[in-house]
Amino acid sequence: MDNIKVLVVDDSAFMRKVLSEMLNQHPRIHVVGTARNGEDALKKHITLRPDVITLDVEMPIMDGLQTLKYIMEKDPCPVVMVSSTTKVGAENTLLAIEYGAVDFVTKPSGAISLDMDKVRHLIIEKVLQASKANIRKPTLFKKEIEQEHKNRAMEIKKHSEMKKIIAIGTSTGGPRALKDVITNLPPKLPAPVLVVQHMPPGFTLSLAKRLDSLSEVDVKEAEDGEILKNGTVYIAPGGYHLTVKKIGAVYAVHTHQEEARRGHRPSVDVMFESLAYFPEVETIAVIMTGMGADGTEGLIKLKQSTPNCYAITETEESCTVFGMPRAAIQTKLVDESAHVQLISERILKRF
Template sequence: MAKIRVLIVDDSAFMRKLINDFLSEHPEIDVIGTARNGEDAIKKWRELHPDVITLDVEMPKLNGLEVLKTIMKEQPLPVVMLSSTTKEGADTTLQAIQAGAVDFVAKPSGSISIDLHKIKTELIQKVLSASKANLTKINFLEDSKSVGKKQNSSIDSEIKVAGHVTTRGFTRESKKIVCIGTSTGGPRALQQVITSLPKDIDVPVLVVQHMPPGFTKSLANRLDSLSQIKVKEAEDGELLQKGTAYIAPGGFHMEVKNLGSTLAVSLSLSPPRNGHRPSVDVMFESISSIKNYSKIAVIMTGMGSDGSRGLIEMKKSGTVKAIAESQDTSIVFGMPKAAIATNMVDEVANVENIAQTIMNYI
């Protein structure tokens, strides 16, 4: 089997050596070169034609975002960003994902992380996953505050046509909750879905996106600025409000608890599930125990199978409709594929149609 040819880009010689050593240990990875800055990166990329690039966000001359945009404009290929966990680093990383990066790894302690070994396994896994990513369907979304308004106008007209859609247990009067799980490629998919939900959506929306601490707040703020509904990072104990999307904070599991006649967020530091905290399974399992609610579960792009076990638990109790993102639009078809394999998924939809599918059930 051909090895995955990787180009490492970082302005620190120490970091280049460390990343090279980590990746070279894996039998499926061949590090074909390194670059010390943005200009060097573009030169080496054109010369070496790598399969995957690891790209530092913060560099002199051309920064990682500028390099990424050049690559995506000329000849898109899988890129994994390496980012610091500062607010500025998190914001830039989300811009990079919007510009076409497949995934990112957070450096544990700044631009030169002598403790990079902490994320060695994650880095290797993300390079392997990126090599299989489907870049052909990436559509570069508008980055303006009018995104939600533009997309929402078309959704409203479609909902009037699709308004007759009801399924057993899904009456217009029943209380409902939407829960979404995603991983690799998720921020882009979430932007398409969340910005397409109308402002008068009469349900709360819960989201688990696999991300480390420090990045989910930037994601929530970004989506909030682009969407008609309110989007925020979830806080422990807060009551769920209709028309609001709650994103699980990086590093915490997010569960839902009954609090009298309402629902409340419960955050926990219980052990990671399948290597993830937050975990989609944990969220789905907690929602499965909520009575008197119809549930809409959505599983989108991501590697692995997080969400599948939780979906099975949800389907055992109560009225649940499950939507999986299609292979055509998934950047990585791991999580949706695993969900579909449970035979518990009711609809498979392209990412641009998921918001409409959700609204059909609401």
């Protein structure tokens, strides 16, 4: 296999040194250069032609967001953002993913971290995955498709007799994919939506607020014990599993911190498996872009335990990373695959 050439961009000399040493420890990764700000990064991107760029969010002269927008518009390259865990850092990181960044890594102790060794394996893994990511812009569909979304939404005039719950799992590239899906759901959607997006604590609340500001449905970070409401999207809090429990005749959120599954908490498998206990509910299970296979075991249990599970995966064409959808498709239990821009329409067909 070819070496992966990486350009490390950070305004801190200490961070440039630490990140470079970490990445160079992997036999396939070679840091070909460093840059101290966005302007410096754009010049070195042209001369060094890296396969992946690690990009600090907060920098002087030209910050990470400006730099990323320029790169993705003029000369696309896989980018992994390196962010602080502050509220502003979380919001900027989500914007970066919308602009085209493949993924992000958080600095454990703020802007200049003495604890970066804690995320050594994570940043190496994300750089390796970014080198294989699909960074092409998703195909823009014609106005007829947009009209199809509107027509389908208008058809939802009354609740179906069977209770429905929409459950979505995603990881790398997920915030962008969720934006495509959630913002196309109608305000009177006759079902609640549960979302597991692999993210650390501090980022899922910003994701929920961002999607809520763009969507007709209500979007919030899930809270333990709240009753599921139609037309509301519940995003699993970072660091907590999101499951469903029944209280009398209603269904409620249950969040907990039991053991991580496949290294993930929240886990798509755990969410899907909790829904398998309710055969009277039709679950519309959606697996979108992400590395690994989270969601596959849960989908198998859902399909085995209830006759009322309809499974949709995102197509390879629109995925940033096709790992999670591919693993689900290999079970032969997926009912259909759809481009990310059509997934909301496919969901609404179930009504």
